[in-house]
Amino acid sequence: xxxxxxxxxxxxxxxxxxxxxxxxxxxxxxxxxxxxxxxxxxxxxxxxxxxxxxxxxxxxxxxxxxxxxxxxxxxxxxxxxxxxxxxxxxxxxxxxxxxxxxxxxxxxxxxxxxxxxxxxxxxxxxxxxxxxxxxxxxxxxxxxxxxxxxxxxxxxxxxxxxxxxxxxxxxxxxxxxxx
Numbered sequence: 001x002x003x004x005x006x007x008x009x010x011x012x013x014x015x016x017x018x019x020x021x022x023x024x025x026x027x028x029x030x031x032x033x034x035x036x037x038x039x040x041x042x043x044x045x046x047x048x049x050x051x052x053x054x055x056x057x058x059x060x061x062x063x064x065x066x067x068x069x070x071x072x073x074x075x076x077x078x079x080x081x082x083x084x085x086x087x088x089x090x091x092x093x094x095x096x097x098x099x100x101x102x103x104x105x106x107x108x109x110x111x112x113x114x115x116x117x118x119x120x121x122x123x124x125x126x127x128x129x130x131x132x133x134x135x136x137x138x139x140x141x142x143x144x145x146x147x148x149x150x151x152x153x154x155x156x157x158x159x160x161x162x163x164x165x166x167x168x169x170x171x172x173x174x175x176x177x178x179x
Contacts (some may be wrong), residue, residue, distance in 0.1 A: 001111050001177060006071040013102040015093070016076040016170070018158035023067045023176055026157075028148035033057055036146060048134040049121035049142040060147040067114055067176035070151050072160045073102070076170040095171035096122060099141065102175065107138065112178035116149070117141040117167070118171040144174060 003020045005130040010018040036044050036051045043050045054060065079087040095118055103115045121127070121140045134140055144151050151172050164170055164173035 001106075001109070003069070003071065006175070009105055010071060010073050010104050013073075013098045013105070014059075014075070015073040015098050015102075016162060017074040019072045019155075019158050021070040021072045021154075021158050021174055021176065023064060023069055026064060026154055026176075028057055028061050028064065029146065029150060030057055032145055032148045043120045046129060047120050047127040048129045048137075048145050049127075049140050053129045054142040054146050057148050060142075062137060063114055064147070064176065066178045068179070070174055070176035072155060072158055072172060072174045074160065074170045074172050075100070076164055076168055077170045078167060080167070082166070091169050092119065092171055093171070096104070098175050100139075103139075103141065104174060107146060114176040114178060115141045115173070116144045116147055116176070117173040118151075119143055120146075141173075 007018055008060060018046050033051055039045070047053055052069060075098055077087065077091035077094070079091075099115065099117050103113070106113045106115075120143060123139045128135060144154065152162050153172070155172060159170075162172070163169065
């Protein structure tokens, strides 16, 4: 699949911005995984998509090494200020919808892809971790941070704007093509 085809899919899915992603620019950092272990989001050890359920940094690195290129995607929206949590949650929900739509389209096209989103997987209201296997492994999406990525650095390395101003919020995800 060409970058132009990926860009068309990103546009059709409703993303605000996108850029070609060179997998060689992606670094997985233990410090990011260490921040996950602090559990400020409350999902550490509670979901298959989050550490430690998504695998060790070495396992994530092996999955990433199977990929050579892809696309970074963003959903941007307006917020009144840094405390406009309602707008932030609406933008995040829109972003997750866009990610799920594009991920489904890529899978239907038979494209081997590693999808990494923003925030934890929300396919199930209650995750089966750690007692039962994931009910929908084909739909589960880990976050870029769960894999150890500093999203700002990935955006910079691939020419995608990260900060759009105090009155904007942007959520970033990526699709990495295997092979």
